[in-house]
Amino acid sequence: MKTGFDNEMYLKRQSEKIAERIAKSGEKLYLEFGGKLFDDHHAARVLPGFEPDSKIRMLAKLKDKAEVIIVINANDIEKNKMRADIGITYDVDVLRLIDAFRGYGLLISSVVLTHFKNQPSAVQYIKKLEDLELKVYKHYTIKDYPNNIPFIVSDEGFGKNDFVETTRPLVVVTAPGPGSGKMATCLSQLYHEYKRGVKAGYAKFETFPVWNLDLNHPVNLAYEAATVDLGDENQIDFYHERAYGERYVNYNRDIAIYPLVESMLTSILGTCPYKSPTDMGVNMVGFCINDDEAVRKASNNEIIRRYYKTLCAIRQSNADKPQAKKMELIMEKANITTSDRPCIQAAIDKAAESNAPAAAAELPDGRIVTGKTSNLLGASSALLLNILKELANIPDPVDLISSTVIEPIQKLKVGYLGNHNPRLHMDELLVALSICALTDANAKKAMNQLENLKNIEVHSSVILSQVDINVFRKLGVNLTCEPDYQTKKLYHGK
Numbered sequence: 001m002k003t004g005f006d007n008e009m010y011l012k013r014q015s016e017k018i019a020e021r022i023a024k025s026g027e028k029l030y031l032e033f034g035g036k037l038f039d040d041h042h043a044a045r046v047l048p049g050f051e052p053d054s055k056i057r058m059l060a061k062l063k064d065k066a067e068v069i070i071v072i073n074a075n076d077i078e079k080n081k082m083r084a085d086i087g088i089t090y091d092v093d094v095l096r097l098i099d100a101f102r103g104y105g106l107l108i109s110s111v112v113l114t115h116f117k118n119q120p121s122a123v124q125y126i127k128k129l130e131d132l133e134l135k136v137y138k139h140y141t142i143k144d145y146p147n148n149i150p151f152i153v154s155d156e157g158f159g160k161n162d163f164v165e166t167t168r169p170l171v172v173v174t175a176p177g178p179g180s181g182k183m184a185t186c187l188s189q190l191y192h193e194y195k196r197g198v199k200a201g202y203a204k205f206e207t208f209p210v211w212n213l214d215l216n217h218p219v220n221l222a223y224e225a226a227t228v229d230l231g232d233e234n235q236i237d238f239y240h241e242r243a244y245g246e247r248y249v250n251y252n253r254d255i256a257i258y259p260l261v262e263s264m265l266t267s268i269l270g271t272c273p274y275k276s277p278t279d280m281g282v283n284m285v286g287f288c289i290n291d292d293e294a295v296r297k298a299s300n301n302e303i304i305r306r307y308y309k310t311l312c313a314i315r316q317s318n319a320d321k322p323q324a325k326k327m328e329l330i331m332e333k334a335n336i337t338t339s340d341r342p343c344i345q346a347a348i349d350k351a352a353e354s355n356a357p358a359a360a361a362e363l364p365d366g367r368i369v370t371g372k373t374s375n376l377l378g379a380s381s382a383l384l385l386n387i388l389k390e391l392a393n394i395p396d397p398v399d400l401i402s403s404t405v406i407e408p409i410q411k412l413k414v415g416y417l418g419n420h421n422p423r424l425h426m427d428e429l430l431v432a433l434s435i436c437a438l439t440d441a442n443a444k445k446a447m448n449q450l451e452n453l454k455n456i457e458v459h460s461s462v463i464l465s466q467v468d469i470n471v472f473r474k475l476g477v478n479l480t481c482e483p484d485y486q487t488k489k490l491y492h493g494k
Helices: 007-024 041-046 054-060 074-078 090-103 120-131 182-195 218-226 238-244 252-269 292-315 321-334 342-354 379-392 403-416 426-436 441-447 466-474
Strands: 028-033 066-073 107-114 136-138 170-174 200-205 234-236 249-251 358-362 368-372 457-460 478-481
Touching (some): 007 054, 007 200, 028 182, 074 090, 074 107, 090 107, 107 182, 120 136, 170 182, 182 200, 182 252, 200 252, 218 234, 218 249, 234 238, 238 252, 342 358, 342 457, 379 457, 426 441
Parallel strands (some): 066 170, 457 478
Antiparallel strands (some): 234 249, 358 457
């Protein structure tokens, strides 16, 4: 994949800006981390060259001055909201984040549950965290938030929230995903610090949207596509334009909440240090793009992927049709169609030709590889074998896994494990291939190509099983599916 982003420059410039904010903050800085601190695969996909762990590497350098608050929306616990990129729920991801932070030597201050209303699952989750000897605090829904500023900035608003005890000058506030209540947590803390006579500051560690790129630059449109379920919209920051005469990009939620932030910071400091939502952010991404064409292409691909993700979510009753309409508008703004991702039509054509589910891949050099359903393999498994052959320069007629190896596995699946589908899923295929690699040179060559699958584009003519989706994700493959199931059954399991 052609890179278009200088990650080392980003680490340097972003770190310098954070250090500047800490120096100006007073006794304590609450730094809201927008996006994902770990595993920021969206950023890595739209900014080829960006490393998914960039943010945590940066933060680890400040570990002696920093502590971390993790925020989770109690409603997300109740709904079992998923992090689709890694396939786990938000409540489980909190535990994963804590382990990861501790692995970098960072202090975990506590977990804050926002929008807490005694939801049964949230109450149970609090007990679980406390049994793990973690500090837990509750923040509540505030009526007319963020519009009724006098009420919000009062003992009946933020004053009702638990005050989170912290000990270090830099307090990082992060969450498993968007909509968790990170900003509200920071503002609540500022209110309580003010009541205690502590001078504290607030800033946002931003990644998207990129303020100094055009409103309709594909990077910014890809962010809007990624948050279509939240209703986020990129907008010109009219506060910034009014203050400085410059047109910079922000998004609707930050623009809407700015009057509250301005009012609170004025109360704490006597004057607000920020004249706009853009001023609040620390975001050097736009200065580290070194190949705009590569970044545009990567971002356009991401928009198309998000479009198909939305269609599949609607098919699975996990999204609403207006989200698809919005995705179509985003694609129009980007001036792209699904034909801009060649593997899509290749998979559709292969399915029509074989009259069965099929899949196709676009390799980094533009080659198209396809896979079809057979008696032995599902389309995804067949595609995976064909990709490995292509990358290893193994002739197509060569069988990497003999039918004599596959058939006993099928017998085990159907005869003993109760599966109705005898075809090998991708995880089963890889186990069989790894065993064959012990004695077969071609199978070994194929296995050695697994590390080269990252960022390959794949499309399936049907919605895949969760097993195959997970394997593609772990291999770093960018997968999309047509919003159709292989069968007309109501239940679609393995």
